[in-house]
Amino acid sequence: GAGVSQSPSNKVTEKGKDVELRCDPISGHTALYWYRQRLGQGLEFLIYFQGNSAPDKSGLPSDRFSAERTGESVSTLTIQRTQQEDSAVYLCASSLGGYQGNTEAFFGQGTRLTVV
Amino acid sequence: GEDVEQSLFLSVREGDSSVINCTYTDSSSTYLYWYKQEPGAGLQLLTYIFSNMDMKQDQRLTVLLNKKDKHLSLRIADTQTGDSAIYFCAEIIRYDYKLSFGAGTTVTVRA
Numbered sequence: 001g002a003g004v005s006q007s008p009s010n011k012v013t014e015k016g017k018d019v020e021l022r023c024d025p026i027s028g029h030t031a032l033y034w035y036r037q038r039l040g041q042g043l044e045f046l047i048y049f050q051g052n053s054a055p056d057k058s059g060l061p062s063d064r065f066s067a068e069r070t071g072e073s074v075s076t077l078t079i080q081r082t083q084q085e086d087s088a089v090y091l092c093a094s095s096l097g098g099y100q101g102n103t104e105a106f107f108g109q110g111t112r113l114t115v116v
Numbered sequence: 117g118e119d120v121e122q123s124l125f126l127s128v129r130e131g132d133s134s135v136i137n138c139t140y141t142d143s144s145s146t147y148l149y150w151y152k153q154e155p156g157a158g159l160q161l162l163t164y165i166f167s168n169m170d171m172k173q174d175q176r177l178t179v180l181l182n183k184k185d186k187h188l189s190l191r192i193a194d195t196q197t198g199d200s201a202i203y204f205c206a207e208i209i210r211y212d213y214k215l216s217f218g219a220g221t222t223v224t225v226r227a
Contacts, residue, residue: 031213031214031215033214033215035217041219041220042124042202042204042217042218042219042220043159043204043217043219043220045216045217048214050213050214056214091158091159093159093215095215097213103147103208103213103215104149104161104164105149105151105159105161105206105215106161107158107159107160108158109157109158110158
C-alpha cells in the first residue's frame, strides 16, 4: 500500500475482554515497530520485528501483550484481559530496515483503544 | 526507561527561535532523526542527519550533532504557531538496527 495502515482506527472495549490490533506495513519494509502513546505522553516502545530475526519484545509491559508478524507483512498486536491502563493510542511503524542504510520509519495513524 | 533522553516541555514566544535538545546512547549510530507529531496526528519525519555531518540546515530548521557528547539539537528559527507539536529524537541502535525514540518534547508556541 501507499502507507502504513492500521485497523481499527478506534476501539472501545470492556475491561477484561481481549482485543486485536492490526498493522499493514509498507510493502518491502522488513522492519516493523509497535509503540504505545498514552494521552499527552511520549512514545513507549513495545516490540520490534526485523526480517526473520527473533523479535525484540523487551518493551511489552506484561504477558497480557503479544504480537505476531507473518513474514514481512501484516502484524497483529493482541492484548488479553484488557485493563483501563491499557487505554492509549497504539502506533505501528515500518521501515526498510537497518541493512538499507537510512531507515526512515513511516508511521500509521494509530488505533485509539479505550477500555471502559 | 528511554535510552534517548529529551526534555519534556518547551515554551517559546512566536517569532523567537526554539532549541530542542536530545542525548542519544549509541556512539556508532549512523543516522539520527527528528520526527514531528502535530495534535491528533501521526508522526512524520521532519529531518535527519548522517553521523559524518556536524550540521544540517533546511530552511528554518538547523540540526547540530556533537558526536563526542552524543548530543543532537534541533533549532527552529522564527517559530510559528504551526510549530506547536511534539518533537521526537531518534537514533539507530547499531547492533540490531532498531530505531530508538526519545519520549518527545512538547513545544508550545505562545503569542
